[in-house]
Amino acid sequence: MALVKSKSGPAAASMEPVGGDVASLLLSLSSDDARARRNAARELADHPQAAMALCDRLEHERGPSVRAVLFTSLIRLQSPDVAGRLAMHLRSDDAQLRNGAIEALQEMPDAIAPHLSDLLNDDDSDVRIFAVNILGALRFEEAPRLLTEVLRKESHINVCAAAVDALAEVGGMEAIEALEELRARFADDAFIVFAVDTAIRRIRAD
Amino acid sequence: MNALFRPSKENFSMTVEEYAKFIEFFYRKTGIQFQENKRYYVERRIVERMEKTKSESFRDYFNLVRFQMDGQELQLLINAMTVNETYFFREDYQFQALIKGMLPSLVRGRDKRHALKIWSMPCSSGEEPYSIAIHILEFWDQADLWDIEILASDIDSKILAEARQGRYGARSVQRLPAHLLSRYFAPIGDGLYQIRDELRDSIDFTLVNIVDKLQTGRYRDMDVIFCRNLLIYFDDVARREAAEMMYEALRPGGFVCLGHSESMSRMTSLFVPRKFGDTIVYQKPSSAE
Amino acid sequence: MSDAPNSIQSKRVLVIDDGITMRLFYRTILNAADFEVEEATNGVEGFEKVVGNSYDLLIVDINMPKMDGYTMLRSIRREPGIGDVPAVTISTEAAESDSRKAFESGANFYLVKPVPPDTLTEVARLMTGMTK
Numbered sequence: 001m002a003l004v005k006s007k008s009g010p011a012a013a014s015m016e017p018v019g020g021d022v023a024s025l026l027l028s029l030s031s032d033d034a035r036a037r038r039n040a041a042r043e044l045a046d047h048p049q050a051a052m053a054l055c056d057r058l059e060h061e062r063g064p065s066v067r068a069v070l071f072t073s074l075i076r077l078q079s080p081d082v083a084g085r086l087a088m089h090l091r092s093d094d095a096q097l098r099n100g101a102i103e104a105l106q107e108m109p110d111a112i113a114p115h116l117s118d119l120l121n122d123d124d125s126d127v128r129i130f131a132v133n134i135l136g137a138l139r140f141e142e143a144p145r146l147l148t149e150v151l152r153k154e155s156h157i158n159v160c161a162a163a164v165d166a167l168a169e170v171g172g173m174e175a176i177e178a179l180e181e182l183r184a185r186f187a188d189d190a191f192i193v194f195a196v197d198t199a200i201r202r203i204r205a206d
Numbered sequence: 207m208n209a210l211f212r213p214s215k216e217n218f219s220m221t222v223e224e225y226a227k228f229i230e231f232f233y234r235k236t237g238i239q240f241q242e243n244k245r246y247y248v249e250r251r252i253v254e255r256m257e258k259t260k261s262e263s264f265r266d267y268f269n270l271v272r273f274q275m276d277g278q279e280l281q282l283l284i285n286a287m288t289v290n291e292t293y294f295f296r297e298d299y300q301f302q303a304l305i306k307g308m309l310p311s312l313v314r315g316r317d318k319r320h321a322l323k324i325w326s327m328p329c330s331s332g333e334e335p336y337s338i339a340i341h342i343l344e345f346w347d348q349a350d351l352w353d354i355e356i357l358a359s360d361i362d363s364k365i366l367a368e369a370r371q372g373r374y375g376a377r378s379v380q381r382l383p384a385h386l387l388s389r390y391f392a393p394i395g396d397g398l399y400q401i402r403d404e405l406r407d408s409i410d411f412t413l414v415n416i417v418d419k420l421q422t423g424r425y426r427d428m429d430v431i432f433c434r435n436l437l438i439y440f441d442d443v444a445r446r447e448a449a450e451m452m453y454e455a456l457r458p459g460g461f462v463c464l465g466h467s468e469s470m471s472r473m474t475s476l477f478v479p480r481k482f483g484d485t486i487v488y489q490k491p492s493s494a495e
Numbered sequence: 496m497s498d499a500p501n502s503i504q505s506k507r508v509l510v511i512d513d514g515i516t517m518r519l520f521y522r523t524i525l526n527a528a529d530f531e532v533e534e535a536t537n538g539v540e541g542f543e544k545v546v547g548n549s550y551d552l553l554i555v556d557i558n559m560p561k562m563d564g565y566t567m568l569r570s571i572r573r574e575p576g577i578g579d580v581p582a583v584t585i586s587t588e589a590a591e592s593d594s595r596k597a598f599e600s601g602a603n604f605y606l607v608k609p610v611p612p613d614t615l616t617e618v619a620r621l622m623t624g625m626t627k
Contacts, residue, residue: 002342002343002349002350002351002352002353002354003339003342003343003354003355003356003405003408003409004321004353004354004355004408005355005407005408005409005410006321006323006355006357006410033495034495035454035495038450038454042419042450043419063495064475064476065450065453065476065494065495068446068450068453068474068476069450071446072443072446072447072450075443075446076443095558095563095565095566096475096563096566099559099560099561099562099563102560103560103561107442107443126587129558129587133513133560137234139272139273139274139275139277140273141273157609158587158608161514161516161517162514164516165514165515165516165517168515168516169227169230169231169515170272189609190520190609190611190612191516191517191520191608191609191610194516194519194520194523195516195517195520198516198519198520199516201223202223202227204223205221205222205223205224205227230515234536469540469543470539470543471535471537471539471540471542471543471561472540472561474539474561475538475539475561475562478542478570479539479542479543479546479547480546481546481547486543486546486547
């Protein structure tokens with residue numbers, strides 16, 4: 001028969017030493033072997049004192065699969081410090097790194113909360129857009145209020161557009177006035193007018 | 207909505223906008239997509255959960271699902287939306303894709319001494335790994351040329367014991383063509399069918415908790431992983447970890463098969479979608495480190 | 496539209512953008528011009544849909560989670576059988592490097608936000624051979 005059982009059986013297969021002490025795991029983070037780096041990053045999720053070392057590694061890491069594990073472990077070890085380090089990648093030109101950071105931050109409402117106001121007031125409009133994207137996906141009761149505030153204060157059209165988009169999903173009746181003001185402010189822009197009307201229709205449907 | 211008016215199975219109906227908003231949210235969270243034609247089904251499940259949570263309106267309930275910190279209600283809603291049923295040859299177009307697409311691609315240029323490894327996880331009461339085995343034996347013309355290992359794992363020791371025993375009711379085998387039923391099963395009375403020993407003994411059943419790194423770390427060099435309708439029960443982070451675990455367990459060029467309504471697109475970009483016949487599966491890049 | 500001989504069978508467009516109102520906006524414009532529109536919300540999902548279906552045109556936002564528009568297009572261009580579907584990228588920046596990146600990743604045309612509705616319709620017609 002073509003079907004065979006594994007000689008040793010999976011459970012009996014040789015166990016590689018995946019664990020190890022923190023010091024040797026930290027060393028493995030910069031191993032030449034991507035699997036060793038992934039293993040170390042994965043194991044270090046159980047060691048809160050390694051959070052900053054994982055953040056450091058992320059600055060140099062180029063392998064997409066290792067980056068993925070680093071982000072996952074940092075979500076596990078989330079703290080305001082970790083969120084602050086991740087937020088720095090919102091400025092990165094490397095789309096994969098930037099997107100990874102955005103997704104990770106969307107998983108840590110409490111940790112990113114203290115940074116939100118800085119990010120929403122950043123000089124770089126792209127960073128403000130990413131902050132709005134994060135806010136829209138966050139499990140965070142304050143999100144609708146903060147997004148409404150963006151509509152009132154923000155001058156950059158693309159940041160406003162991102163906020164309208166987020167409010168279409170999480171907004172409540174309290175956002176409608178600010179949305180209508182925004183529509184008046186950008187009455188010449190076909191998309192903003194359309195987006196505001198869509199958002200209001202969705203909110204009213206609630 | 208006034209206080210005397212409580213939602214109930216009889217009078218609850220969502221507006222078009224509410225439905226659109228809900229299915230989009232649910233898709234974003236679970237990767238499960240409901241079309242307009244599933245509206246009745248979706249509404250019934252929601253109204254059940256609204257009753258259980260004593261929600262006054264859809265809006266109240268939706269806010270609970272969206273903003274509850276521990277995500278517990280979302281999980282309960284997912285459970286309600288995904289009542290699972292398992293039977294032989296369930297979603298068999300994926301087994302066809304295994305025979306016609308994945309296996310031929312995997313053996314191209316491969317050394318014959320290298321066994322093919324297929325992992326069914328979770329295997330539940332065994333219908334899936336046995337269905338894989340039957341498909342390979344019946345429909346793959348190269349089956350005799352290769353050593354093929356089928357591993358089947360589940361977290362539930364009781365269900366795993368049932369899988370090992372291999373005894374099934376009529377409902378479970380109803381999709382099997384009669385000649386395959388008689389070839390691989392023996393009727394044992396009371397409407398039950400016993401899977402034949404040769405087949406039963408060719409599958410490795412193991413207890414494994416997919417979220418336990420130490421346990422899953424032992425599963426290496428897999429060519430195909432069937433992980434259907436499991437990840438929908440996980441939260442975002444656990445789902446990422448599961449995808450990364452499968453990446454680790456696969457050989458470069460190996461495949462992951464998810465349930466028909468599931469997608470990797472909300473989890474990870476580690477895998478490349480590939481189309482085989484009518485199904486999309488996910489491949490670990492051949493160049494993966 | 497009535498004089499366009501090849502519009503009997505409407506063309507299928509896949510809009511790939513993470514913004515829900517943006518997708519609806521493009522959908523409304525393209526529907527009005529008789530295009531059939533489907534949506535994807537990130538690069539991975541867009542790739543999945545392109546692999547699983549056949550489209551006459553892709554409208555691709557550049558900044559998206561999971562997989563950005565450039566990466567998605569490069570992956571699609573490598574895939575036999577689907578690699579030649581026309582694609583228009585839409586980015587927020589008018590920087591020259593963006594147009595170069597768009598063409599390098601396999602875009603046939605690129606637009607910069609905000610995109611006026613008429614422009615979108617015209618480009619979509621041009622790219623799908625529905626020129627008047």
